[in-house]
Amino acid sequence: MRDDLEAQDRIAEFLASVAAATSVEISAFEPLRGGSVQQNYRLDTRFADGPFAGAQNLVLRTNSQSKLMESRSRSEEFHIQRLVFDAGVRVPEPLWLCDDRAVIGDTFYIMRKISGSAWGPEIVTNCANNNCGEEVGEMLGAELARIHAISHGLPGTEFLGAPDARPLHDRLSNLQVAMSALPSPQPILEWGLHWLQKAMPDHQEVVLAHRDFRTGNYMLDGIELTGLLDWEFSGWSDPHEDIGWFCARCWRFGNFDLEAGGIANRDAFYRGYERESGRKIDPRSTFWCEVLAHLRWAVIAIEQGERHASGVESSLDLALTSRRAAEVGWELLAMTSPSELPLTEHVSV
Amino acid sequence: MFNLRPSPVDLFTAAKRAIADWNPHDASDLARAEVMLAGRAAAVALREVRFLQRANEQTALDIRSFYGETGGALNESTSAALWARLANDIGAGRFDTEPERLALYALLTAAARRWLQIANPRYARQRASRPDTTAAPNS
Numbered sequence: 001m002r003d004d005l006e007a008q009d010r011i012a013e014f015l016a017s018v019a020a021a022t023s024v025e026i027s028a029f030e031p032l033r034g035g036s037v038q039q040n041y042r043l044d045t046r047f048a049d050g051p052f053a054g055a056q057n058l059v060l061r062t063n064s065q066s067k068l069m070e071s072r073s074r075s076e077e078f079h080i081q082r083l084v085f086d087a088g089v090r091v092p093e094p095l096w097l098c099d100d101r102a103v104i105g106d107t108f109y110i111m112r113k114i115s116g117s118a119w120g121p122e123i124v125t126n127c128a129n130n131n132c133g134e135e136v137g138e139m140l141g142a143e144l145a146r147i148h149a150i151s152h153g154l155p156g157t158e159f160l161g162a163p164d165a166r167p168l169h170d171r172l173s174n175l176q177v178a179m180s181a182l183p184s185p186q187p188i189l190e191w192g193l194h195w196l197q198k199a200m201p202d203h204q205e206v207v208l209a210h211r212d213f214r215t216g217n218y219m220l221d222g223i224e225l226t227g228l229l230d231w232e233f234s235g236w237s238d239p240h241e242d243i244g245w246f247c248a249r250c251w252r253f254g255n256f257d258l259e260a261g262g263i264a265n266r267d268a269f270y271r272g273y274e275r276e277s278g279r280k281i282d283p284r285s286t287f288w289c290e291v292l293a294h295l296r297w298a299v300i301a302i303e304q305g306e307r308h309a310s311g312v313e314s315s316l317d318l319a320l321t322s323r324r325a326a327e328v329g330w331e332l333l334a335m336t337s338p339s340e341l342p343l344t345e346h347v348s349v
Numbered sequence: 350m351f352n353l354r355p356s357p358v359d360l361f362t363a364a365k366r367a368i369a370d371w372n373p374h375d376a377s378d379l380a381r382a383e384v385m386l387a388g389r390a391a392a393v394a395l396r397e398v399r400f401l402q403r404a405n406e407q408t409a410l411d412i413r414s415f416y417g418e419t420g421g422a423l424n425e426s427t428s429a430a431l432w433a434r435l436a437n438d439i440g441a442g443r444f445d446t447e448p449e450r451l452a453l454y455a456l457l458t459a460a461a462r463r464w465l466q467i468a469n470p471r472y473a474r475q476r477a478s479r480p481d482t483t484a485a486p487n488s
Contacts (some may be wrong), residue, residue: 026385031379032377033378033382065404083380147424172479183352183354184352184354184429184432185350185355185432185436185437186436187432187435187436187439187457187460188434188457188460188461190439191442191453191454191457193440194439194440194442194445254475256475265478290415296429305353305354305356306357308363309354309355309356309359314363316363316364316366316367316383316386316387317386319355319359319360319363319390320360320386320390320393321419321468322353322354323353323360323393323468324468326350326461326464326465326467326468326469327468327469327472327476329461329464329465330461330462330465330473330476333454333457333458333461337454338450338451338454340401
């Protein structure tokens with residue numbers, strides 16, 4: 001699409017119409033790194049007049065050629081991003097949604113471009129070099145708590161539908177369905193699924209969850225947290241799902257000892273979260289959700305490989321992601337050793 | 350580890366194509382990241398071509414031995430069919446009691462270790478040398 005000048009002209013016309021400008025000039029339009037599920041394009045523009053008059057650095061987000069089973073539509077993602085932006089969560093401001101496929105051939109939305117980097121390896125290195133990991137971890141904990149303050153019944157949440165009263169059951173059922181659709185049987189993942197079924201936490205809450213809250217999905221500019229990205233999996237869930245996903249070993253980018261996203265100790269992240277939310281993090285539910293995180297990531301990795309192997313979307317990145325299932329499967333086994341009883345068997349509730 | 354998709358050959362072909370498409374004069378982060386990705390993919394695919402079949406054969410032997418010890422009848426003739434049978438039986442909760450559960454865990458761990466050493470030997474080494482900091486609470 002970056003070389004399709006007619007598509008760029010149509011994007012410029014769309015921007016002019018929604019921003020009440022007489023014209024919009026596009027000076028840069030190129031794909032952004034990352035975003036292996038959806039496609040993001042940097043869009044440097046100049047609006048001739050109207051409320052956005054002047055230079056505007058934007059991002060266009062649209063669908064990939066294929067999608068994951070649990071991905072939301074771009075339209076839903078736009079509305080979720082608007083919901084959390086209005087609630088004061090640090091996210092790139094979503095500006096306009098375009099459902100007219102005549103513009104670029106698919107639905108897309110435009111948001112403001114924010115500064116910084118979201119690349120996981122760079123984030124963990126920068127946090128270590130700048131000695132700011134604890135501070136960032138605490139900020140992220142507080143930010144997550146602001147997302148979790150959005151609950152069912154609040155105005156503007158109707159489009160998310162009614163939540164399941166036991167969302168972790170729902171998550172596991174969905175994973176089971178996803179596993180049954182994988183191209184080949186997976187005994188290691190079946191082991192993980194079976195462990196999770198037997199150790200399900202009794203107490204579950206329902207909040208709005210990001211469901212991909214991890215290092216790699218927030219932008220850091222120096223030591224400033226500039227925004228949370230990638231809301232395509234968001235929905236109602238138990239708050240521990242996000243906490244477990246963030247702390248899961250598979251998302252520490254090699255910095256295994258820093259259990260909160262490879263940047264901070266758990267204490268700092270938990271402190272920020274508990275102070276902002278007034279909620280106490282349950283270590284048993286968090287551990288269960290970390291096991292869930294490994295199972296889910298392994299399933300997604302295999303699905304990503306299938307997107308390539310099926311011929312729907314040729315991508316070396318997707319092809320290689322399938323092999324991440326080896327290390328994630330290893331971690332799944334390491335966490336569920338039978339020498340440890342399922343948590344519910346030796347922890348009183 | 351059985352029936353990997355994309356296959357090792359397909360992965361290698363994709364890596365080779367990415368390297369052929371690489372413009373060495375493009376110094377952008379994106380170009381650098383893509384060529385590094387291609388290098389990693391080629392290395393994984395070559396290890397798979399070299400070692401995966403032997404690893405799968407060993408795992409198939411382990412599965413036969415496991416079913417022999419646990420008294421399960423096996424009609425499956427191919428390695429992939431054995432792997433599928435194992436997945437079905439785990440899902441059905443066939444090995445929930447001791448000592449089958451421990452034996453199953455040993456079988457899966459051995460298979461996972463073999464695959465990890467092929468897919469990401471650096472991670473396997475790191476994992477062997479670092480203590481596990483994520484432990485079940487109250488365990």
